[in-house]
Amino acid sequence: MKKNVLRLFVVGLIWLASCSPLTRVLKNPDINEKYQFALEFYENEDYYRAGLVFEDLLPNMAGKAEAENVQFYYSYCQYYQNQFDLAAYYFKQFYDTYRRSDFAEEALYMHAYSNYKATPDYNLDQSNTTKAIETMQDFMNRFPKSSYFEKAGSIINELRGLLEKKAYSIAKQYHRxxxxxxxxxxxxxxxxxxxxxxxxxxxxxxxxxxxxxxxxxxxxxxxxxxxxxxxxxxxxxxxxxxxxxxxxxxxxxxxxxxxxxxxxxx
Known part of the structure; x- marks a missing residue:
């Protein structure tokens, strides 16, 4: 008897999950409706659900006008969930795919900025810091008139200071x-x-x-x-x-x- 009750309880949970708004959206065969739901999640700052729906849309958007927006917003979903390595990857992928897009400049900056956000404390390995400097410098070289240019330069100086602090601490530690x-x-x-x-x-x-x-x-x-x-x-x-x-x-x-x-x- 107890086993039957437990089995019914589990089945009920599965049924409730299948009826959740997110599940219904993901199962919706209408791509246009699914896209609108993704935008709604995104505008409500529900980046987890928005990211799942945009991810589901990505392979089905080839050749469609909305494909550019899907990939761009999907990149931001990763960023807003503090998945900075993933965000950096997808922003760069967007830039490489849509270099003529109105979002191209912002995407390349966010690629570098996501690398910056992924940098560790100075006492840890600084490989990501070096990568962040290189990608931010690449952005500045490609967009010298960008509204992000001054901020990018400031970030590079900050990151170089981090490398300097790391190098100094290494010398002091060896001496100690x-x-x-x-x-x-x-x-x-x-x-x-x-x-x-x-x-x-x-x-x-x-x-x-x-x-x-x-x-x-x-x-x-x-x-x-x-x-x-x-x-x-x-x-x-x-x-x-x-x-x-x-x-x-x-x-x-x-x-x-x-x-x-x-x-x-x-």
Missing amino acids: LRRYQAAVIACDNFQKDFPDSELKEEVSFIKMEAQYEYAKASIYTMKIERYEETMEYYYYLVDRYPNSEYMKMAESYFKNTQRELYDLNP
């Missing part, structure tokens, strides 16, 4: 972990990639300090060469930042390096 050779390389990469950074003075000091510790821990046959590189990094710091807040510590490392070289070259 006493992986001095890696710290020197990370500082060198930072100086090449971010020559105008406000952190370049500190990074120059970290590089010199890490090189000194690296030389100090080296085998005898490598010490002279590595201490001499420490001297080079010291002179670089003094030449560019004669009033550096790190000068007192830098001079201490300089004197220690001189003594070490003197002892190694009696």
Whole structure:
């Protein structure tokens, strides 16, 4: 008896689901009516249901005037559901398919902007950040007179700041972990990639300090060469930042390096 009741309950749930507005829309064979329902869901900001209906329409819209709108709105449905990787993909697909569309410029911008929204915190892998910069720069190159141009430039600067912060944290982390050779390389990469950074003075000091510790821990046959590189990094710091807040510590490392070289070259 209980099993029969349970079976009837399950059947009832299935029947109710089949009668839901969304299910009826998806089963509707009239494409035009289905399209109007999708627009209604979209205008009511029900992006989940709108996305399902637009997705159902996509393969059936080839050659129809509404095909362009379906793909464009479907891309936005992904975006508004925070599915930024999917949104970026579909906006780019739209742009590649409808380059003469009135929506083409917006679609390419939203492709880049979706990549921007998908970027992680600075302490995580920054592959998406690099991709966001590249796609935003591509947009600016293609649409230099766009109303989105200034915003795109601002986003690129923000993302470059994120990469700068990541590079700085890597150098600091290597130094903190006493992986001095890696710290020197990370500082060198930072100086090449971010020559105008406000952190370049500190990074120059970290590089010199890490090189000194690296030389100090080296085998005898490598010490002279590595201490001499420490001297080079010291002179670089003094030449560019004669009033550096790190000068007192830098001079201490300089004197220690001189003594070490003197002892190694009696």
